[in-house]
């Protein structure tokens with residue numbers, strides 16, 4: 104017998120399979136979910152000590168953040184109630200009007216925020232887990248019912264994200280309940296509300312994904328997700344912007360009213376709010392009414408989900424499988440990907456001329472693979488959306504220092520360095536992930552690299568360049584865009600001509616800002632690469648499994664610590680360099696550059712050295 | 724058992740495995756694998772499923788660290804000088820996982836870069852091989868649209884472009900049509916005639932019988948027989964075909980059992 108029968112491991116896209124007749128639902132769903140938990144449990148308990156330590160650190164961090172959230176929720180509630188109670192007249196009190204009702208706005212904002220997050224996460228996660236997972240090929244042809252596959256994939260994708268959103272939502276509400284002296288009714292209602300909360304948005308997202316994929320292959324969908332994210336960002340910017348402006352003129356009462364606008368009568372979050380709030384005040388009839396409404400809505404949302412989960416789901420999947428993969432790479436705007444440049448893979452040239460052929464091969468290989476895989480772009484979009492946010496913000500509500508005179512020359516560098524700060528943050532979020540998964544991305548293909556004569560140092564250097572090069576391009580572009588947006592606003596406000604406006608650009612500071620962001624980027628990328636190399640995950644089926652959450656959290660803790668020190672040290676001399684009254688500016692430069700470049704050199708050198716030492720221990 | 728070899732003079736061993744042991748927990752996938760293959764030899768590696776063929780090959784190609792024992796390729800120790808050892812060899816695995824989002828040309832150039840093959844030489848050899856394997860007109864398509872056999876050919880071409888001295892193949896002909904399988908056999912023979920050493924594991928006894936200079940039979944992580952066809956025939960006196968030899972040495976009784984179970 105040959106290995107040809109063991110086809111389960113053949114990657115997707117090999118061949119479309121005929122649809123199976125649908126079967127009645129079987130206990131398979133429970134089995135699929137349980138097997139998922141086994142995998143998760145085994146990774147934690149059987150993991151190395153290193154891994155358990157990371158979980159402990161991450162857990163500790165979450166506890167601290169959680170406690171802070173709970174305290175803040177409680178304090179806000181207490182403050183609001185106290186404030187309102189002082190306003191109540193004796194007649195109102197006699198009528199039974201309760202100051203606690205004013206604090207419902209905290210419930211409403213928490214629940215609305217959670218729901219918005221679930222909608223945003225739900226759509227992308229549903230897409231990734233329902234259609235882009237690699238083991239679907241095997242699952243959908245196995246005799247497990249399609250509904251079971253659908254449900255387990257959806258849950259597996261949504262649950263981790265929702266767990267986090269849920270915890271962050273519940274904590275301030277715990278503080279809220281304690282501050283209001285609510286009893287058992289509130290606590291049980293809160294639990295019920297949290298269970299109901301994700302159903303509607305998840306169902307909405309999943310049904311939308313299934314329906315859209317039926318019309319077009321999931322590969323295209325990534326672009327649509329991008330548009331949605333950008334549109335949502337614009338909406339949030341406009342909302343926050345108007346809040347910003349109101350803040351200057353409104354008193355506390357009016358801000359409260361403004362926040363109260365979240366409480367739209369048609370918002371599902373509002374229905375949950377009314378239920379929990381009524382339960383808290385022992386208003387049994389209202390509470391029961393709203394409970395019934397919420398449960399009814401959730402059930403109603405599950406019906407389309409159930410309908411869609413069988414035939415339509417499989418149709419979409421088949422459509423995707425039978426999408427023409429024989430596509431040429433001739434078209435496309437990324438010029439380095441064209442077929443006539445295939446030989447570049449084995450030849451150092453251009454910006455990479457100083458590197459050895461194996462390093463160049465890996466760098467150019469990744470530069471082709473990353474943009475061609477849309478599952479990567481889904482993760483890149485949210486940080487980029489933040490960049491868009493900042494650009495729009497700069498045009499509509501520009502940052503200013505010291506009142507209205509935005510053109511003061513000596514404060515400009517401060518804002519430029521701030522732009523570098525934001526640009527570094529956005530670029531770091533995108534490309535630290537590229538570095539973190541630098542080794543894991545090789546996955547089952549790792550044998551190619553592992554059996555070839557590329558040295559660990561060369562491999563690590565290649566992965567470092569792969570992340571840092573586009574980081575530099577992106578952060579540079581963002582700095583220019585941020586500054587450009589601010590300049591446009593300044594020019595319009597002061598009614599300057601184009602040339603006069605361009606004259607305001609402080610080129611040396613702009614270049615220095617870019618330099619700072621690249622230096623910090625080198626450290627961030629190196630730290631991420633070291634962590635990702637120490638704990639690679641080569642056994643993934645679906646790309647979003649590449650990065651385990653503990654590794655993600657750990658890297659943020661480490662590179663965050665470093666980035667704050669280095670950014671601050673490097674940015675301060677740049678920011679204050681044009682202050683007219685400052686003496687001994689060179690001292691600031693000396694100190695800043697020494698600390699910033701020194702820590703960066705140590706961090707980059709140490710991280711890359713560590714990573715190179717880990718490579719031989721990776722078992723492919 | 725015959726562990727000596729007349730094909731290569733002492734000191735010209737291209738593949739040397741000494742007492743290789745691989746343990747997974749308490750399970751010994753390999754226990755004391757020792758073999759040597761000389762320059763220009765085609766060595767066939769046979770054995771039942773789970774005998775340890777893939778494990779041996781993965782250790783010899785540096786993909787797996789042995790629990791103990793030594794492996795040398797062309798005189799370079801895999802533990803102390805892995806890069807020199809890897810530079811002169813190629814590996815073609817049983818399931819060729821390839822980058823789905825590269826084209827065959829890009830993939831082959833990528834591998835050529837890893838082995839520092841000069842680009843013009845790589846390009847020339849690649850185009851020749853693409854023609855020979857009839858892959859040229861699909862070579863600018865993404866690999867994700869390839870059939871199993873096309874993937875196999877892509878790996879094969881990439882493995883040959885840097886002109887390896889040692890070639891490891893794990894079940895090389897799985898998924899190939901008869902014409903391509905024949906073509907590949909011819910290519911191996913040509914390579915061996917030019918001095919390359921070929922180490923292949925296979926379940927197709929006919930390939931082993933017709934192509935290999937020497938054959939090793941593994942069972943339970945150990946070599947149980949080693950030698951030329953003639954030597955193996957002598958070992959199992961009354962049998963003539965390799966299949967009979969194989970079945971006798973590895974316990975052919977199991978096949979009667981299969982027939983009983985399926986009946």
Ligand SMILES: Nc1ncnc2c1ncn2[C@@H]1O[C@H](COP(=O)(O)OP(=O)(O)OP(=O)(O)O)[C@@H](O)[C@H]1O
Pocket residue numbers: 747750752770771772773774775776777778779
């Ligand atoms: N990662 C692993 N963990 C535990 N056991 C393993 C692992 N990899 C292989 N084994 C075991 O080692 C033994 C040898 O496996 P190997 O893949 O070398 O067999 P093989 O001779 O190539 O078989 P086949 O002809 O089926 O390809 C098997 O019993 C297998 O179960």
Ligand SMILES: [Mg+2]
Pocket residue numbers: 776777778817893
């Ligand atoms: Mg095998």
